[in-house]
Amino acid sequence: MPCANPVLDGRLIRSAYQRALFKGNVLDRTVRAVAHAASLRPTVVMTYWDAVRRHGPEHLARLLADAGAAGIMVVDVPRSEALRWHHAAHDAGLSTPHLIPRTTDEADVPAAVQGASGWLYAPASSGLTGFQGPLDLTALEAFTERLRAASALPVVSGVGISSPDLAARVAPLVDAVVIGTPIVRALLSDPGPAAAVTAAFAQALQPRIGTAHDA
Structure with a gap:
């Protein structure tokens, strides 16, 4: 769900947000997108606290739950608002995944x-979304193990997983992989190949997710 100041996102996703905000009716468009996606697969919305605060936690949680969302991951919930948000989401029947910064x-x-x-979201990079540099997989593995020691929830990873090859290398360390910028890039430039980009990542991930962890 777009917001005006996505502090964890890089240039490309910021550009997509700005385009969405410029078109207006962001909440209505988000609800329609969620309803469509949820008719096909379980759907979790990612957004920032500013958007939740602006629309009201209880109202937004109920609205997206009614659209079919399975959960909402608010990546920057202030500690002072966490209890209210968790109650609002729980009352609406939504899961509340947490992004845990690598600097924790x-x-x-x-x-x-x-x-x-x-789930718990363990960023593969400490950079912004769209990061295309090398990933320290040893550090990521150590971080995911710390999260697993603290919680029984699945651990997923994203941020900086810029190619199917990198996705395949990250996959054995976690329970799922989140791919954002490569698909947004395809959608912004030419929507036609976006499905093929998604399929390439899915093919790279399918046999590998969680194999090291399961072993």
Whole structure:
């Protein structure tokens, strides 16, 4: 769900947000998109607290739940608002995945995962979305293990997984992989190949997700 100041997102997704905001009717368009997606597959909305605050946590949670959403991941919920948000989402029947920054100290992990449901999101990079540099997979594996020690929830990863090859290398470390910028890039330039881009990532991931963890 677009917002005006997506502090964790890079240039490309910021550009997509700006285009969506310029078109207007963001909430209505989001609800329609969620309803369509949820008719095909379980759907989780990602957004920022500013959008939740603007529309009202209880109202937004109920609206997206009624559209068919399975959950909402708000990547920057203020600690002072966390209890209200979790209650609003729970009352609407929504899961509340948490993004856990890579900079989270080990002592702070239990507090960071408190109230999460659905999954924990462990960024593959500490950079913004769209990062295309090398990934420290050893550090990512150590981080995911710390999260698993603190919670029984599945651990997913995204941010910086810029190619199917990288996705295949990250996949054994986690329970799922989130691909954003490569698909948004395809949609912004020429929507036609977007399905093929998605299929390439799915093909790279299919036999590998969680294999190392399962072993």
